[in-house]
Amino acid sequence: MGFKTTPVGGLPTLALAPGVVARPLDFDDTAAVFHAVEKNRRYLSRWMPFEHRSTNLEDTRAWIGTRPHFVAERGVTLGIFDGDRVAGIISLLVDRPGDDGAHLGYWVDEDCQGKGWVTRTVSAACEYAFANGVERIVIEADVDNQRSRAIAERLGFHTEGIARSRLWHRGEYRDHAVYAVLARDWVGAGSNRRGRSLKATRKSDRPARPVR
Numbered sequence: 240m241g242f243k244t245t246p247v248g249g250l251p252t253l254a255l256a257p258g259v260v261a262r263p264l265d266f267d268d269t270a271a272v273f274h275a276v277e278k279n280r281r282y283l284s285r286w287m288p289f290e291h292r293s294t295n296l297e298d299t300r301a302w303i304g305t306r307p308h309f310v311a312e313r314g315v316t317l318g319i320f321d322g323d324r325v326a327g328i329i330s331l332l333v334d335r336p337g338d339d340g341a342h343l344g345y346w347v348d349e350d351c352q353g354k355g356w357v358t359r360t361v362s363a364a365c366e367y368a369f370a371n372g373v374e375r376i377v378i379e380a381d382v383d384n385q386r387s388r389a390i391a392e393r394l395g396f397h398t399e400g401i402a403r404s405r406l407w408h409r410g411e412y413r414d415h416a417v418y419a420v421l422a423r424d425w426v427g428a429g430s431n432r433r434g435r436s437l438k439a440t441r442k443s444d445r446p447a448r449p450v451r
C-alpha cells in the first residue's frame with residue numbers, strides 16, 4: 240500500500256468532545272500511555288494480552304517506536320487524549336509492507352466507554368487508510384467481546400466468519416469473529432443505531448485509487 244502523505248502530518252487531529260482529541264502518538268506521550276495502561280491493565284487483560292505489556296516507561300517508549308507511522312507506509316496509531324491523559328489507543332497496521340490489507344486494534348479507558356470515541360476514531364482511521372491505497376481492513380474480536388464486535392458492526396464491516404482457536408489467551412484457545420470491509424464497500428457509519436451523525440464519507444467522495 241502507499242501512504243502518500245506523511246502520516247502524522249496527513250492525518251488531522253480529530254475532535255471528539257470538548258477537550259478530547261484523537262491524534263497520532265508521539266514519543267512525548269510515553270508517560271501518558273504508560274499511566275493509562277497501568278490504570279486499565281486488569282480491564283484490558285480481559286480481552287487483550289496486556290499482562291506483560293508496557294510494564295515500564297522504557298517498554299512503553301520502545302512500543303511507541305514500533306508504531307506504524309514511525310515505520311514507512313505501515314499505518315497509523317492514534318491516541319485518544321482527554322486533556323493530557325491518554326483515554327484510548329487505536330492502531331491501524333498494514334499486514335506486510337507493500338500489502339493492501341490492514342488490521343485494526345483498539346481500546347479505551349474503562350471509564351470512557353460508551354461515548355462513541357472509539358467508533359469515531361476507527362471510522363477516521365479507515366477513511367485515512369482507504370484514501371491512501373488500503374484495499375481491505377480487518378477487525379478480529381473474541382467471540383464473546385460484544386463491545387468490540389459492536390464497533391465493527393456499527394461501522395458496516397462484513398462478518399467473514401469465525402477463526403477457531405485464533406489466540407491463546409488466559410489459559411485457553413479463544414475463537415475470534417472476523418470482520419472486514421473493502422475500500423469499495425466503505426460507507427462508514429452515516430448514523431449509528433441511535434441516529435447520531437458519524438460524519439462518514441460517501442463512496443463518491445473518495446478519491447480515485449492513488450497512483451502507486
Ligand SMILES: CC(C)(COP(=O)(O)OP(=O)(O)OC[C@H]1O[C@@H](n2cnc3c(N)ncnc32)[C@H](O)[C@@H]1OP(=O)(O)O)[C@@H](O)C(=O)NCCC(=O)NCCS
Pocket residue numbers: 282283286287345346347348351352353354355356357358359379380381384386387390431433435436437
Ligand atoms: C472494545 C471497546 C474499545 C469498546 O468501547 P466502547 O466504549 O463500547 O466504544 P465506543 O467508544 O465506540 O462507544 C460506543 C458506545 O457509544 C455510543 N455513542 C455515543 N455517541 C456516539 C457517537 N457519536 N458515535 C458512535 N457511538 C456513539 C454508542 O451507542 C455505544 O453505546 P452502547 O454501547 O450503549 O451501544 C472497549 O470496551 C474496550 O476498550 N475494551 C477492552 C479492550 C478491548 O476489548 N479491545 C478490543 C479488542 S478486539
